[in-house]
Amino acid sequence: EPEVTQTPSHQVTQMGQEVILRCVPISNHLYFYWYRQILGQKVEFLVSFYNNEISEKSEIFDDQFSVERPDGSNFTLKIRSTKLEDSAMYFCASSMDSTNQPQHFGDGTRLSIL
Amino acid sequence: AQSVTQPDIHITVSEGASLELRCNYSYGATPYLFWYVQSPGQGLQLLLKYFSGDTLVQGIKGFEAEFKRSQSSFNLRKPSVHWSDAAEYFCAVVVFGNEKLTFGTGTRLTIIP
Known part of the structure; x- marks a missing residue:
């Protein structure tokens, strides 16, 4: 069964650095999403992406965050100037x-x- | 805005016993409802979904859920749990015209011998 793959499985970064989280969605899917789960808390919506543009975003998704579909298969989440509170499962x-x-x-x- | 409540933070069940996990939603119209399971260190796996039609839906791994409009509930059930069912279970809702899934806080299920 096709599946969504994410890399890396674990990323450790110094505060203030930029990170890029990578995803390969299921090949025939058209809508892409990022969610975040801070340890011990519920899963929160960050952003949805369709037709090469953001279709919806939450209040969490501020200027620090950006998404991109650089080619036909990858979907990335970039976090600039990371803060301690960005630590989470994405x-x-x-x-x-x-x-x-x-x-x-x-x-x-x-x-x-x- | 839609919301989801899972009133039970942690449930412990004996292996072979029946299970019911509660989920209540808040939304004016009928939402689309989902149950996901998250094993430790794993992602979210879809157990089942309700969009319309028959209010009793069957999912994978022997799970089922019943949508009750009058109670705004979508409880998850399994007649006989297995040790491998130990995980975190999340109820989620999406409403028509809105793309984001709204999750409940989850229920952690522990299975004892």
Whole structure:
């Protein structure tokens, strides 16, 4: 069964540095998402992406964050000037449709900011 | 805005016993409802979904869930749990015209012999 893949599985970065989290969505999916789960808390929506542009974003997704689909297969989340509170598990998801099809998640990238 | 409540933070069940995990949602119209499971160190795996039609939906791994509009609930059930069911379970909702999944806080399931 096709799946969403995320790399790396764990990223350790110094505070203030930039990180790029990478995702390969399921190949025939059209909608792409990033979610965040801070340790011990619930999964929170960050951003959705369709047709090469952001379609929706949460209040968490401020100017520090950006997303890109640099080619036909990858979907990236860039976090600039990382802060301690950015430490979390970041999940990528994709779906065929925005509402009528379920979102399929990757295994996540654990981001640790030191 | 839609919201999801999972009132049970942690549930412990004996292997072979039945299970019910509670989920309540808040939204004016009928939402689309999901249950995901997260094993330690793993991502979120879709167990089942409800979009419309039959209010009792079957999922993977022997799970089912029932949508009850009158109670705004979408409880997850399994007649006989296995040790491998130990995980965190998340109920989630998305509403038509909105793309984001809104998750509950999750219920951690522990299975004892």
